[in-house]
Amino acid sequence: xxxxxxxxxxxxxxSGTSVKIECRSLDFQATTMFWYRQxxxxxxxxxxxxxxxxxxxxxxxxxKDKFLINHASLTLSTLTVTSAHPEDSSFYICSAPPSGxxxxxxxxxxxxxxxxTVL
Amino acid sequence: GNSxxxxxxxxxxxxxAFLTINCTYTATGYPSLFWYVQYPGEGLQLLLKATKADDKxxxxxxxxxxxxxxxxxxxxxxSVQVSDSxxxxxxxxxxxxxxxxxxxxxxxxSIRP
Numbered sequence: 001x002x003x004x005x006x007x008x009x010x011x012x013x014x015s016g017t018s019v020k021i022e023c024r025s026l027d028f029q030a031t032t033m034f035w036y037r038q039x040x041x042x043x044x045x046x047x048x049x050x051x052x053x054x055x056x057x058x059x060x061x062x063x064k065d066k067f068l069i070n071h072a073s074l075t076l077s078t079l080t081v082t083s084a085h086p087e088d089s090s091f092y093i094c095s096a097p098p099s100g101x102x103x104x105x106x107x108x109x110x111x112x113x114x115x116x117t118v119l
Numbered sequence: 120g121n122s123x124x125x126x127x128x129x130x131x132x133x134x135x136a137f138l139t140i141n142c143t144y145t146a147t148g149y150p151s152l153f154w155y156v157q158y159p160g161e162g163l164q165l166l167l168k169a170t171k172a173d174d175k176x177x178x179x180x181x182x183x184x185x186x187x188x189x190x191x192x193x194x195x196x197x198s199v200q201v202s203d204s205x206x207x208x209x210x211x212x213x214x215x216x217x218x219x220x221x222x223x224x225x226x227x228x229s230i231r232p
Contacts, residue, residue, distance in 0.1 A: 112162035
């Protein structure tokens with residue numbers, strides 16, 4: 001089946017630094033990717049939609065200047081957490097529906113997640 | 120807006136017991152419905168899906184039927200195994216939501232040997 005990878009799988013950083021997380025679709029193209037965050041024992045909350053060749057669209061309450069998203073190619077989206085603080089510590093997950101799939105019904109494939117810990 | 124409500128957890132069962140995890144939804148139009156599973160330390164995996172009313176999704180002994188009249192998509196399995204211990208998420212997506220997935224809160228399932 002389709003595979004989505006994330007790198008790194010975990011990262012620890014100091015408060016005030018920036019961290020970049022990569023999401024790659026390994027065997028399919030994705031014009032759209034989604035970024036979620038998941039707090040311990042909670043559900044996934046959609047943060048933003050990453051669009052290849054255009055700006056990302058952010059969900060209400062998500063700071064676009066803090067969570068920078070770049071969809072550099074049809075197989076790569078990156079999420080950069082700028083000036084990270086301890087409250088940004090979370091599990092970040094990306095997903096991608098294959099391009100050409102039927103909007104609204106097609107299966108999405110999830111990355112394994114990146115655990116960010118900000119000290 | 121669209122939303123998903125699923126049974127609160129955690130749920131603890133003995134091996135070979137019958138499982139039901141309730142899920143109801145609110146949506147405009149005709150959403151597609153999904154169950155995703157997250158095993159300990161792993162990412163989300165699609166368990167099953169149904170894209171129209173009365174469809175039944177099934178996989179690994181799990182089943183769920185898309186009931187439009189009751190806006191439900193309950194997950195069932197006749198005989199659970201220890202390896203089924205995981206967190207289960209009910210979810211929906213729709214054309215009108217541009218494929219954004221709306222997740223339920225998740226139900227943690229633990230199976231005792």
